[in-house]
Amino acid sequence: MHVTEKGQVTIPKHIRDAAGVAPGSEVSFSLEGSRIVITPVATSVKQDRRAMLRAAAARVRGSLKPEFRQFGADEIMDFLRGDAAAPAAKRHGRR
Structure with missing residues (x-):
């Protein structure tokens, strides 16, 4: 995995899906020894609204x-x- 000059990485889709991280999700970062741990933050109101609108x-x-x-x-x-x-x-391209 490559870290960009801005410090960005892409979380692999299978990991995002398993952790419930979707676009707009918030995550927190912590250090455990030399490991960087990314943890999803509790569901935000914005996510709840999106889910309700999709439903x-x-x-x-x-x-x-x-x-x-x-x-x-x-x-x-x-x-x-x-x-x-x-x-x-x-439908017929006459617009």
Whole structure:
């Protein structure tokens, strides 16, 4: 593992996953002898909000009628704003 000039390293994905460290997570550093120990800090409010928003988005996606499940976020927003022709136009490159 290489340490950059700024002192940065990349924590391998399998270790991040096992430790529950995700983007936006906070960690603390400590020294135990000559070892550097990185410890995840308790879940922050920001992470809790993100988890709640992801869960809400999943519920909304699951409740969509089949004809809307094919649309992306922009197309759904266009539809909700009242531009009902926008999803079809966007799919066919006419926007």
